[in-house]
Amino acid sequence: MVESSESVGVIGAGLVGALVALGLAKQGYSVTLYDLRSDPRTAKKTSLRSINLAVSERGIRALRYVDEEMAKRVLDGIIPMYGRMIHDLDGNQESQLYGLFGEAINSIDRKKLNQSLIEEIELFNSSAKSKIELIFEAKVTSVRVNGGVTIDYVRDGEPQRDHKDFVVGADGTYSVVRQSLQKLIRMNYSQEYIDMCYLEMYIPPGPNGSFRIDPNRLHIWPRKTFMLIALANQDGSFTSTFFGPWELVESLQQPKTIEFFFKKNFKDAIPLIGLDKIIECFTTYPRGALMQVNCSRYNFQDKCIIIGDAAHSMVPFYGQGMNCGFEDVRILLELLEKNGRDRQAAFDSYTETRAEDLKAILKLALRNYHEMSSDVTSSLYLFRKKLDGVLGRLMPQHWIPLYTMVSFRSDISYSDAVRFSQKQQRILKWAEWGAVGSILAGGALYLARRSK
Amino acid sequence: MVESSESVGVIGAGLVGALVALGLAKQGYSVTLYDLRSDPRTAKKTSLRSINLAVSERGIRALRYVDEEMAKRVLDGIIPMYGRMIHDLDGNQESQLYGLFGEAINSIDRKKLNQSLIEEIELFNSSAKSKIELIFEAKVTSVRVNGGVTIDYVRDGEPQRDHKDFVVGADGTYSVVRQSLQKLIRMNYSQEYIDMCYLEMYIPPGPNGSFRIDPNRLHIWPRKTFMLIALANQDGSFTSTFFGPWELVESLQQPKTIEFFFKKNFKDAIPLIGLDKIIECFTTYPRGALMQVNCSRYNFQDKCIIIGDAAHSMVPFYGQGMNCGFEDVRILLELLEKNGRDRQAAFDSYTETRAEDLKAILKLALRNYHEMSSDVTSSLYLFRKKLDGVLGRLMPQHWIPLYTMVSFRSDISYSDAVRFSQKQQRILKWAEWGAVGSILAGGALYLARRSK
Structure with a gap:
């Protein structure tokens, strides 16, 4: 446990931010958690632009590292997927197992998981002496180092300013903390879009909340340059995502063209999603871009560190984005624990040991698109x-x-x-x-x- | 000529920004030029952190494209360098010509050139109907597209807001316009530091403003992993720059160590710079980092475009940074001329044709360090x-x-x-x-x- 006087601002209350806030609070830090969005417990239905997540060993280990009981609660109801289910052009299905000994990755709803983690913070606050302060609808505009760290943010149109001993940036792909960090250190940085967009669709449950295809498989319709996938939700529905080059998606604008395209390529998916819904999706839904972000360094002294997507946004094809972000949290917490009061040693060691691993998984994620969409056949x-x-x-x-x-x-x-x-x-x-x-x-x- | 109603905000009144402002004004646009710094005509002596520039054919052609007479004025007094002068460990000098037919690159003072270009704007304003509006000490904080373009900036501590038809970002390596552009388009972007820092030193003139080494050569003391260079100034002095790995420079902190290092490696440079000055430089002067920035796209519709270092910051070893930035200006102006009123066609065509060339020169610049510091021997x-x-x-x-x-x-x-x-x-x-x-x-x- 550290002295209660040490205060940390965690920027971003997404999955990684919420988890690191909990972990740091449990280590005795005085934590304030800022987020741009509204409180997910009270907010209305959020945008459809989200990919179902697959939580696997690295993510689960990190959750358990922070709190064994919490891990049980937030992982309650996850759906194990023991392998891929490949759908061919004729609608035949072929199972390919992931593990050699029955291992599985697990389908989980991003929004639900995020909400659970915020509820865990509430639960922590109700029992612990020191509370995690939650500040929603706070647009952090900059983080500056001067002895401690000054966090500037805007809330209700009013500029606000807080001072903390250090800051953890978990504010995602377009991280403001990373931008501030780039002014302090010589950080190699790259962002690269792949020529691929994604569109989310929905497969409703069957009668009495039954699953209309095997829930324990990650379904793939691999068609080389494009593909459709589907992951089960607890209520019998599936979240389905189409991935394809921008040019292809932009050419699919006429209902007749879309119908022809689906009948040719995803015949057996049409009754699952519904032709009207498919057409609605291609003509009106927002399209997501896929980008990867890579940095060479993650901290400035003992004052500022970035984790999660802020440090390594990756394409979703290895199902490791969140798992890697959660692993960041575990490794950071372990290093803080190990280095006692020497936060700079912990942060420097994080940067030194983590860079190679993050580079490796970014590359794997990119490469796995070919495996999923093409090699599997x-x-x-x-x-x-x-x-x-x-x-x-x-x-x-x-x-x-x-x-x-x-x-x-x-x-x-x-x-x-x-x-x-x-x-x-x-x-x-x-x-x-x-x-x-x-x-x-x-x-x-x-x-x-x-x-x- | 375009309709006088079309207004453009040029962000950054450095070399590239000042030139493009002049060029656009001559094409009939109503130009406002913003810069963070004070007016260079009235400002005190600026920081020493600057590398002497070598202006060559591409830069000269762009200046002449904007205005033949102006080019003559601003290039007055440049010092041609017909080749390299290699200094070996014993102080022997060996000339290596750049061109086959007596061509030269030309030493020019960055600050003086910048000042000349601002004076050219004044001269333009005194004769033309429409004036280029100059706004110094304006910290542009964001550029937003909404029909036209909204430029937010802070001046005298007060937030200000202007509206223009379009914006040209020439605001350098840490470009705010580029940051705004990244929110609008899918731009691949990378920044990479090389493990090398630079320190600027000064070789004073000889008696009666005479040159103490050949002014018509770019002097190099190539020592493989580090080097010293020197370029002549008009008054008989030389600007000398040391390049070396950060670790090496950080190890040169004791006067005795610095003296030993220079006596071993740059014996003949000691009487030129002066041992005291060398020691002062290594122990107290600011050190510059060397970074390269690369983008895959430069414009959003007909609303926003970035040029110069904002789009392609490069290491200085091919002497092409400014020349390439000036070439950006010429190509952009030519495309605007050619496409008449269709600014989007001009901007899109700029992005399409320029990306490959910028990638090529970035790579050449990086590679040329080895040629300068090592291959030449x-x-x-x-x-x-x-x-x-x-x-x-x-x-x-x-x-x-x-x-x-x-x-x-x-x-x-x-x-x-x-x-x-x-x-x-x-x-x-x-x-x-x-x-x-x-x-x-x-x-x-x-x-x-x-x-x-």
Whole structure:
């Protein structure tokens, strides 16, 4: 526990911000949590632009690290997805398991999870001596370091100013804290859009809240340059998302064109979503852009640090955005715990150890689009995956598929996972060449004998 | 000429901003020019953190495009540098020419050039009907598009708001206009620091304003991972800049260490700068960071466009930062001229045609550090350069060294220069292998004959 005099401003009360606020409060810091949005407990239905989330091992471990009981409560009702369900052009479905030993990633509603975490803050406040102060509808405009940290924000049209000992920026892709940080340190930074937009659709529940397709699979309609996916919600519905190049989506404007496109590519999804709804979605719903953000450093001294999307916005194709953000929280809290009062050592060590891992997962997320939308239908991919799985089951200590390391093994860092996987891929390739070589050699021997 | 009703806010009255303001005013736009700094005509001596500039063909062409007479005035007194002067460890000097036919880049004082351009605006105002409005000490905080463009800025502590038809952002590396633009378009963006800092020093004139080293050369003390350079000023002095890794510069803090370092590496520069001044510089002067900024798009509709460092901050090693910024101005003005009233077509075409060239020059600038600090002392480099030069003189229509294309040929775009040069490099390599092959073949033949 730290001295109660140490105050921290957490900017952003999204998933990562709410969790780090709870974790820091439990470590004894005096926490104020700022958010641009209205209080999610009282706000009206928010925008449709959201992707269903898949919480997996790294995220769950971080939640449990902050509070075992809280983790149980906020994860109540998640729906395990044990694999992908591939829908082909004819509507046939084929299951591909994620894990070798029945592991699953879990479908969870982003809005609901966020609300649960805010409720956990309330619960914490009702029992703890020091309370987490919640300030909603606060537009933070800048964070400045001067001895402590000055947070400028606007609320109800009025400029406000708070002073804290330090600040944690969890304010997402367009982070204001990151912008302030860039003025203090030499931070390499990049943001890159991929030429892909997403549109969210909805598959209503069947009779009596039943699921109309298998809820325990992540459904994919992979069509190479575009795809449709669907994740189950607790009430029997599914959230479905279409991903495709901007040009394609912009060309799908006429009801007839949309109908033709869906009938050709997603025949079996039409009765699930409804043709009218599909047309409504393509002609009127907001379209989301997909961007990745990468930074080389995350802190300034012991005064300011950024985590979550503010530090590493990624494309959603590995299902690791939130899990990685939650892992940021666990690692940061562990380093603060370990370094006692020396917050600068904790922050510096965070930057040093985290950069390589974040770079690795950003790259994996980008690459996984091809796996999801295209590779899953290739026989070579399926053969390698099968071989990968056989080896993983035969010698679980020495052979671990990449997906397993990323999604089910929080004890292996992202960068170690990539390194380990590259080694395994090299071995697989040798094995394949070895197999080809043996066949050729056998053939040659056979011919040689025959010709005698 | 456009209708006088069209108003433009140019943000940033640096070199590029002042030039584009003049160019737009001459095209008939009603121009307001905003700058954070004080009026350079009345301001006190500014910070020392500035690198002497080398103006070359692309910059000169742009100045002449805006106004032939103006170009003559602002370029009055520039000092041509026909090549590099390499200083070795013993103080020996060796000249390496830049051009094949006596071409030169030209040393110019950034501050003086900026002041001249502001004076040109005054001169323009005194003769033209429509005046360029100059607003100094205006901190632009945001640019918003709503029909036209709203420019919010703070002046004398008071928030102000102007409305214009469009905005040109020439507000440098940390551009506020770029930040506003990023909220409007999907712009890929990266900023990358190189691990190198710079320190500016001063070589005073000799007796009666004489030059103590050759003014018509860019002096380089290349020492692989670090270097010293010097460019002549009109009054007989030189501006000298040290470039080196941050770690090295931070280790040079004790007067004895600095003296030892300079005596070992830059013996002949000590009497020029003065040991006391060198020590003062390393222990007290501000250190500059070197960053490059790259964007994939530069405009939003016909409302907003960024040029100069705001769009492509580069490291100074090719001497193209300002030249490229001025070229931006020429290309933008030409496109506006060509597209008549259709500003969106002009802006879109600017983004489409300029991105590849800017990417190319950013890469060249980064790479040229190695050429300046290290390659210039390598015999293979010198041999290739000589061969390059011989071919360039033999067939000037068909063989043009890269340096010549970048610095002396504004009719060849940066990206064409790179492509053309790559082709030439391949030919040179074949020629070298051919030569090696001939020698080997000759040797083999000789041995074969001898052994008969």
